[in-house]
Amino acid sequence: MGSKLSPLLANLFMSDFEDDAQKEKYFPRVWKRYVDDVFAPVKERYLDQTLEMLNSRHSSIKFTVEREENGKLPFLDLLLTRKEDRTLKFGIYRKPTSTDRYITSDSNHFGGQKQAAFHSMAHRLYNIPMENAEFAEEKEHIHKAAEVNGYEEGFVNKILQTHRRKQHRRMSTTLQPEREEIKRVSLPFYPKITNPIKATLKRQGLQVVHKSENTLRDLLYNLKDKVPPDDNSGIYRIPCQNCPSVYIGQTRRKVKVRLKEHKAAVDNGKISESSVAAHAISCDHVINWKEAKLIKNVRKASQLNAWESYFISNSQERLMNEDDPPVTSCLFGLTKLRVQ
Ligand SMILES: [Zn+2]
Incomplete structure (x- = not known):
């Protein structure tokens, strides 16, 4: 189940498998499958035949059996218990190794990420038809998990309330809340900068989602053998020794090559070749x-013009290349927000 495609392929394969197998005598009457996990009640005396029938159908499909113990059987994240009247009751199943460690409250993740685990637990709490005792036990568990991870009582109460209201609405009306089409904007997560922008965009009806940044890659990126600055391409600056004028230019080749060309133009008096x-x-x-x-x-040639215009627009200095004006745009005002 490693690749993102695996569940889809497993589902395709399994529905085909099931279409075929259900014609067989020993195919269970109740068969509930989630990707590669199946819940199926089978009479004890037919268990071997059923398993044999299922396992004889395809060389690469091997079913194993997990039996109920004392009338209890975990299935996915549920604990199914057989009651005396032979109906089932549901509880939440957690692996014995589960530690209940989620994103802690002091972590630098944004609120939505911190709430996610609790939203999913709250959703499950209100959507699995549990009996009172199991419901109370699970609710208590959610509160404890919040405490262990450093959250205040109010944090988890608010989330539980959201899901309780949703459930209440579902049960008291068949009307669906009107769904507006949500427009989303993707921004990197720098709380100081993105939070104010977020509020502004929200007033315009835009929801901000955060790019999941590959922080480890970002961190390691700079550790890769550094190219000496002279061997890089990008935006360069040449100052004058006698006055405050500077030249800001771009090159997609090594900057040392471009600087040599400027120098040659100066030495040879070729004023048409270089503003310097x-x-x-x-x-x-x-x-x-x-x-x-x-x-x-600048590594990408396609970004050179934008970066050059950015530096020229933000430069307080007198420019030698004033005659060829940079691209100006009101958007450059926004770039001042950048953390340099
Ligand atoms: Zn000068």
Whole structure:
């Protein structure tokens, strides 16, 4: 069950398998399957035949049996108990190894992620037809789990209330609440920045979802053998030694190659080839080559124009390349939010 496709393929295969097998004499009368787990009551004396019939149908399909013990049988996350009147009652089943550790309250996840485990437990609490004792026991368990993970009583009460109300609504009316189409926006999760944006977007009817960022990859990324800055491509800055003018440019090749070209243009007086040369020659200024360097490493060529415009728009300095104005956009105002 490793790949995302596995459950789908298992379901396809199993429905085909079932269509065929149910024509057989020993196929159980009740057969409830969830992906690869089946609940099926079988008379003790027919158990061997049933298993043999199921296992003889396909070389790669092997069923194993889990029998009830003292009238109890765990199935998925439920504990089924056979009552005296031969009907079933339901409880929640947790593996003996379950630790009830979820995302703790002091963790830096956003609220929705912290609530998720409790929402799912609350949903199950109100949707599995449990008897009073099992219901009370499970509710108590949810409260305990919240406490163990550092949550206040109010946190879990609020979640339980949401699900109780939903259940109440379902039971008192057949009308469905009107569903508006929800529009979502995906943003990375930086609480200080995304929370205010979230509130603004919410007023516009947009719901923010967070990208799950591959933090470990992000962390490790910088540890990979670092390319010396001169060998990178991106946005570079060349200052003048005699005045505050700077040149901001982009290159998709190694920045040291591009800087060499500018220098050659200056040395050879080719003002048409380089705004840096034009500045140096027309003002009779000396270029500060020592301070000329890459200011933003850009790996994707498609992002070069955007980054160049960003740096030029945000620059407070006088630019040598003022004559070829950058792309301006009111969106650049937003970029000031960026954490540098
Ligand atoms: Zn100058």
